Amino acid sequence: MATRATPISDRQVDDFQRDGAVFLPGLFRDWVDTLVAGIEQNMSEPGPYAAENLHDGERGRFFDDYCNWTRIPEFTEFVNRSPAAEVAARLMQSNRVQMFHDHVLVKEPGTSKPTPWHQDSPYYFVDGEQTLSFWIPVDAVSEASLRLVAGSHKWQKPVLPTRWLSQEDFYPSGDDYLPVPDPDAEPETYKVMEWPMEPGDAVAFHYKTLHGARGNQTKARRRAFSLRLVGDDAHYVERPGRTSPPFPGHGMHPGQRLREDWLPILR
Numbered sequence: 001m002a003t004r005a006t007p008i009s010d011r012q013v014d015d016f017q018r019d020g021a022v023f024l025p026g027l028f029r030d031w032v033d034t035l036v037a038g039i040e041q042n043m044s045e046p047g048p049y050a051a052e053n054l055h056d057g058e059r060g061r062f063f064d065d066y067c068n069w070t071r072i073p074e075f076t077e078f079v080n081r082s083p084a085a086e087v088a089a090r091l092m093q094s095n096r097v098q099m100f101h102d103h104v105l106v107k108e109p110g111t112s113k114p115t116p117w118h119q120d121s122p123y124y125f126v127d128g129e130q131t132l133s134f135w136i137p138v139d140a141v142s143e144a145s146l147r148l149v150a151g152s153h154k155w156q157k158p159v160l161p162t163r164w165l166s167q168e169d170f171y172p173s174g175d176d177y178l179p180v181p182d183p184d185a186e187p188e189t190y191k192v193m194e195w196p197m198e199p200g201d202a203v204a205f206h207y208k209t210l211h212g213a214r215g216n217q218t219k220a221r222r223r224a225f226s227l228r229l230v231g232d233d234a235h236y237v238e239r240p241g242r243t244s245p246p247f248p249g250h251g252m253h254p255g256q257r258l259r260e261d262w263l264p265i266l267r
């Protein structure tokens, strides 16, 4: 796989640090075919965590699945050989880059369901300021592109995580969280960032950045691959219930670095 050198500018690093997200046009352009093949394999052979996020009778299809990168060779290759780890190190300002997980999110044409506003961090058993996800569409996308609230990674309290299908609270202790805001209803309070994207473009964002997406009412598929990575200060934390992903039997204790035999150091 020939990979073009993709320098990240100081300005892009500053944007990521300040806003909690940055748009990286063309970063994974050379990897689109690999990711398409991996996504198609993932959809034809879903893993144990695969989910359909629509109720019976709702139009379209909203599929997601995660933690398949070790069994799908195209994802393994992307994790190990794409520029993702190098770019993440620079944006997170981290020496180490450790794998957390892969995530496939597909909205088929005519899916009206939005992805609810959420931060990823409260669902995870990892905390730290050096965290980063790449969201990479493999289809051109405008309406159903990722939307992110600038600066939300610096909010003092986490936003209540909810279940995407039932919309119930994810944990019993809802009082410890901010209610889920509606950024579109208060544009003077929340600055929403979004970009029309081509296949292989990426948005890099912090695990604490509030984000969501509109439905896909177009006639085109919207397939996206997300790669979740962590840096030097990432450590295991306990949450008030089963996390997502759960990684059953992980055996880690609060404050520990994530175990490297399951979640390898990439750089």
Ligand SMILES: O=C(O)CCC(=O)C(=O)O
Binding pocket: 103, 105, 115, 120, 133, 135, 146, 211, 212, 213, 224, 226
């Ligand atoms: O693809 C989507 O609709 C949402 C993506 C997302 O929430 C994520 O990658 O963390």
